[in-house]
Amino acid sequence: MGALLDQKYEKLFSLLDANGDGVIAEDDFTLMAGRVRASFSEERAAKGETYADEMMNYWRALRDTADADGDGRIDRDEFRQALHQVSDRFDTLIGPLYQAGFHLADRDDDGRVGREDFIAVLVAIGVPADEAGATFDRLAERDGQLTKDQLMTAATLYYRDENPDNAASHLFFGAL
Structure with a gap:
């Protein structure tokens, strides 16, 4: 794994460590799902449930792959070592979470x-608003809208792409 992927994975680790205790655990995913759901109105409650379910599916896939010592917590080293394996199965393990977030x-x-x-x-999920806006502006079409295909392409590249010229994917979650 190259230096650029290491930087992206470090950024992702810091976001997934929602409570900031230095490890990723189930409570981080519960906290993050709650924050995302709370940012939308009650009329989207069913979509919020689906998002929370996919967030927990992502946690279980990550835990099953990364939690080498079986303590229910993933430290930075475990995360880095396992994320490449998880990203190789993006379509089935990670993609559904991004699709649920899009919906x-x-x-x-x-x-x-x-x-x-x-x-x-x-x-x-913890990205500063100005950086989130810049990400949208890089990804969106000229009409100011983002399609699911655009989102999924950028998300997939975030986990896999090491081309330093591809800022749209590297800066998906803000500055590295």
Whole structure:
């Protein structure tokens, strides 16, 4: 794994450590899912439930792959060593979480997300609002909307791409 992926994985670790205790555990995923769900209205409650379910599926996949010592917590070293394996199975292990987040943010179910809702999700997981806005601006179409395909491509590249020229994927969760 190269230095760029290490930087991205470190950024991701810091976001997933939602309570800031230096390890990733189930309570971090519960906390993050709650923050994301709270950032949207009650009318999206069913979508929020799906998002929370996918967040827990992501936790279980990560735990099963990364928790080498079986203590129910993932430290930075365990995370770095295992994330490449998890990212190789992005479509089945990680992709559903991103799809659920997209559907939660897709206010009218038209397959497109606006800037405000995209930023709301990223801010809820810990990305500063200005960086979340910059991410949206890099990814969105000229009409100011983001499609699920655009989101999924950028998310997949975040986990896998090491080309330093591809800022749209590297800066998915803000500055590294």
